[in-house]
Amino acid sequence: MVVKKMNGKVGHVNYERLNTFIAVAEKSNFSEAAKMLYVTQPTITSQIKALEEELETKLFERTTKKVEMTQSAKILLKYAREIVQMNDAARKEIKHMESQSYGDLRMGCSLTIGEYILPQFLNQFKETYPLIQLQVNIENSHSILESIKAQVIDVGLIEKPIQDVQICVEPFLEDELVLIAAPGYFSDNDSHITLEQVQESPLIFREEGSGTRSVVNDYLRNSGLTEDDLQIVMELGSTEAIKAAVESGLGVSFISKNTIKKEQKLGLLKAYSITNLKMKRDFYIAYRKNHVLKSTTDLFLDTLRSIMKERETLMVQPLAGDDHKY
Known part of the structure; x- marks a missing residue:
């Protein structure tokens, strides 16, 4: 992930850290964010600290009861949500593609x-x-x-x-x-x-x-x-x-x-x-002997054989009402 830093530089931002940042921003609480993401609170703290170091800016003002976003955090949140959403969409599309044959x-x-x-x-x-x-x-x-x-x-x-x-x-x-x-x-x-x-x-x-x-x-x-x-x-x-x-x-x-x-x-x-x-x-059907066939060729041949088997089954089935006993 690449986002623009607050000082004008460009930094590479880790997807998991962005996800953690969004959770803390929405919950305004490190402990609640940890519960939502099924991780420990020290993990949340570590992720946010690393993200602040990457971006060279402070993201949250911490109090005893909650955390409040800085102005930098409010800017980042808008882009972070888009980045995470696009990442999830890409993962979903790739997973769907890999579940199919191509x-x-x-x-x-x-x-x-x-x-x-x-x-x-x-x-x-x-x-x-x-x-x-x-x-x-x-x-x-x-x-x-x-x-x-x-x-x-x-x-x-x-x-x-x-x-x-x-x-x-x-x-x-x-x-x-x-x-x-x-x-x-x-x-x-x-x-x-x-x-x-x-x-x-x-x-x-x-x-x-x-x-x-x-x-x-x-x-x-x-x-x-x-x-x-x-x-x-x-x-x-x-x-x-x-x-x-x-x-x-x-x-x-x-x-x-x-x-x-x-x-x-x-x-x-x-x-x-x-x-x-x-x-x-x-x-x-004709194909090369002693040659490993491409997966697409195997799929086509399996489909062709399956269709022909279905046709043969239909051809030998008795007609409706054809229940003569011999």
Whole structure:
């Protein structure tokens, strides 16, 4: 604490001594001040004496029954109360801050997760940890893995499993890929499309390195088809661009079911399953192996896992009234 001395010099004043001074000034009695502060009277006397020496001025006129403030004390009291109040406010704010988690979290998300899945998780995370500053980069899965290894980001959310000695991955959410087309592109009576129809249709694919493209290729390859067997007419790096192209009738595409809810509701796109082929995949958390994670990363992962656990619990709960006995 710094206050101006009565002789014009500047001195550093101890917070506890100011607190003691205020108590004596308000009680006009050393003994009563000692009781209020839960200290002994000699302690009060010592604190006031030290304060008078620091300020080089007399603060109290002592009588047998009480003490009276000097003019210097009346000036000091006005500032002392402000100093103590500001100190207490600062302590309170610091204590509140330290009781919360704060810091930064750098994250990489593949396009589908970043645009359609992550926002709902971030909302809950920010409500719980408002002091954590988030930086989210939207890029394809390959780029995310390289950024993790280069320590450019702390954690990634990707669309495909990977094998890398430097990276740990764990699934956190199941997703389904469907074939999308403009209404009327296929027969309205169809809900399933054959692989032959896929081969005959112009396909719009995500760019190389995309998790979605990699998963689709794996499923088609296991069904006996390679990219050479397909009519790939366009490669786009954006889910929104793919949806717009398909909606315009330029072709069909494989896309996450989570990304077309609005378009389905508006009747802009139709989703089809492939006959005898269920394209399911997991979304994955990715982070560096054998590396101590930042506390903010741990908090984000714990929150994500907790939300998914709650969702799984809700999904397996019986519907109201569903109390059939078997």
